Amino acid sequence: LWKAHVEDRPVAADDFEVATNSIDPQAMGEGDILVELLYLSVDPYMRGMMRDSKGYYRQPFTPGQPLSSRGIARVVRAGPGVGSGFEEGDVLSGMLPWSSHAILNRRAQAALQLVDSRLLGKLPLPCFLGALGAPGMTAWAGLKKIAEPIKQGEVAFVSGAAGAVGLVAGQLLKTKYGCNVIGSAGSNEKVALLQQLGFDAAFNYKTTDTAEALTQVAPDGIDIYFDNVGGPTLDAALAAARPHARFLACGAISQYDTPEDSRYGVKNLMNVITKRIKLRGFIVGDYAAELGGEFHEDMSQLLLAGKVKALQHVTQGLENAGAAFVGMMGGGNVGKALVQVVET
Ligand code: NDP
Numbered sequence: 115l116w117k118a119h120v121e122d123r124p125v126a127a128d129d130f131e132v133a134t135n136s137i138d139p140q141a142m143g144e145g146d147i148l149v150e151l152l153y154l155s156v157d158p159y160m161r162g163m164m165r166d167s168k169g170y171y172r173q174p175f176t177p178g179q180p181l182s183s184r185g186i187a188r189v190v191r192a193g194p195g196v197g198s199g200f201e202e203g204d205v206l207s208g209m210l211p212w213s214s215h216a217i218l219n220r221r222a223q224a225a226l227q228l229v230d231s232r233l234l235g236k237l238p239l240p241c242f243l244g245a246l247g248a249p250g251m252t253a254w255a256g257l258k259k260i261a262e263p264i265k266q267g268e269v270a271f272v273s274g275a276a277g278a279v280g281l282v283a284g285q286l287l288k289t290k291y292g293c294n295v296i297g298s299a300g301s302n303e304k305v306a307l308l309q310q311l312g313f314d315a316a317f318n319y320k321t322t323d324t325a326e327a328l329t330q331v332a333p334d335g336i337d338i339y340f341d342n343v344g345g346p347t348l349d350a351a352l353a354a355a356r357p358h359a360r361f362l363a364c365g366a367i368s369q370y371d372t373p374e375d376s377r378y379g380v381k382n383l384m385n386v387i388t389k390r391i392k393l394r395g396f397i398v399g400d401y402a403a404e405l406g407g408e409f410h411e412d413m414s415q416l417l418l419a420g421k422v423k424a425l426q427h428v429t430q431g432l433e434n435a436g437a438a439f440v441g442m443m444g445g446g447n448v449g450k451a452l453v454q455v456v457e458t
Contacts (some may be wrong), residue, residue: 115130115131115180116129116130116176116178116180117131117177118178119165119166121165125371125439128204128337128436130439132433139191145342147191148215149210149218151213152454153184154184154212154455155247155450157249158365160175161371163175163181178213178217180211182211183210183212184248185208185209185455186207187206189202189206190202193217193249204228205229209226209347212432214456228240238426241417243450245282246414249279250282251400253279254286255409261340264287266293267294268291269293269294270295270336271295271298271336271339271354273297274342274343274367275342276307278447279364280299280340281311282424283356286416289312293315296331299318300445311423314331315332317331324350325354327358328353332354335355336356337360344367344368345378357389362394363393370443426452427452429452429453437454
C-alpha cells in the first residue's frame with residue numbers, strides 16, 4: 115500500500131506498507147477473472163503519482179490503497195458469465211494492482227492484453243515489460259516520430275543509457291540506424307556495459323562533467339539527443355547540439371524528487387532558436403494505437419535475432435516492491451527494473 119504523499123524528498127522503502135487481505139473466489143461477479151501476479155514493473159513516472167500534484171498527467175495514488183503499474187499475470191479462474199474472453203491459464207500484461215492476486219472486473223480487463231503466445235518460451239517473460247513492453251516502445255516510437263529521418267553516421271547522445279528506455283534507444287540508434295552513439299550513466303560498471311553493447315563512447319556523469327565529456331567524444335557536436343534525465347544534462351546537450359539537431363524530451367528523472375517551484379531552470383534554451391533545434395516531448399501511450407503492432411513485430415524480430423539485447427533487473431517478492439522502486443530511482447538497476455511476485 116502507498117502510505118502518504120511525498121513532495122520534496124526521495125521516496126524511501128518505508129513509505130510503502132505490506133497488508134494482508136483475503137480474496138474470496140466465491141464472490142466473483144459476472145465476467146470477473148481471478149489472476150495471480152507474476153511480475154510487476156517499477157517505473158520513474160510513478161514518482162509523480164506519489165505526490166499530490168494537480169498538473170501531472172496521471173492521477174496520484176490514493177494513500178492507504180494499493181499502488182498499480184504495468185505487470186504480467188496468469189488467469190487462475192474465469193468467473194461465471196461473459197467476460198473479456200480471457201481463459202484459465204492465459205498470461206496477460208497491462209495495468210495491475212500491486213497484490214499477489216486480484217479479482218478483475220470487465221473494466222479492469224480492458225486494460226489488459228494477452229501476451230503474444232508465439233513468443234512465450236522464446237523470450238523471457240520480463241522482456242514483455244521491458245524491451246518488448248512500454249520502455250522499448252518508448253525508445254522505438256520516440257525515435258520514429260521525433261528523430262527520423264536519421265542519417266547513417268549521425269551522432270546521437272542518450273542519457274540514462276543503462277536504464278530500461280536508454281538501453282533500447284542506444285542499441286536501436288546503433289544497430290537499426292547506424293549512428294555514432296554516446297551514452298551517459300551513473301557508474302563505471304554501467305559505462306563498461308554500454309561499451310560491451312556497442313555504444314561508441316560512454317561516460318560516468320557522476321565523475322565526469324557532461325559538457326566536457328561531450329566536447330571530447332563529439333567535438334563536432336550531436337545530431338540527436340534522447341533525454342531521459344533533464345536538468346543540467348539537457349543544458350550540456352543544448353550547448354553541444356549541431357544545427358537542426360533533434361531532441362527527444364522523454365523524461366527528466368534528475369528533477370522528479372524536487373518540488374515544481376525549485377526545479378532546475380534550463381539555461382541554454384536559446385540554442386533551440388539559433389540552432390533550429392527540434393525539441394519535442396512525448397508520452398508513449400500516445401503512439402500505442404498507431405504504432406503498437408509495428409513496434410511489436412519489429413522489436414520481437416530484433417530481440418530474437420540478438421540485434422537488441424534485453425536486460426532486466428529483477429527483485430524477488432512483492433514485499434520488496436517499494437524497495438525495488440527506491441533502488442531504481444537511485445540507479446541500482448541495469449535495464450528494466452521489475453519485481454517477481456511468484457516463481458513462474
Ligand atoms: P531507468 O531504467 O532508466 O531507471 C531510472 C534511472 O535513472 C536510474 O537507473 C538512474 O541511472 C537514473 N537516474 C536517477 N537519478 C538520476 C539523476 N539525478 N540524474 C541522472 N540519472 C538519474 O528508467 P526508465 O528507463 O523506465 O525511464 C527513463 C526515463 O524515461 C525516465 O525519465 C522516465 O520518466 C522516462 N520515461 C518516459 C516515457 C514517456 O512516455 N515519455 C515512458 C517511459 C519512461 P544512473 O545510474 O545512470 O543514474
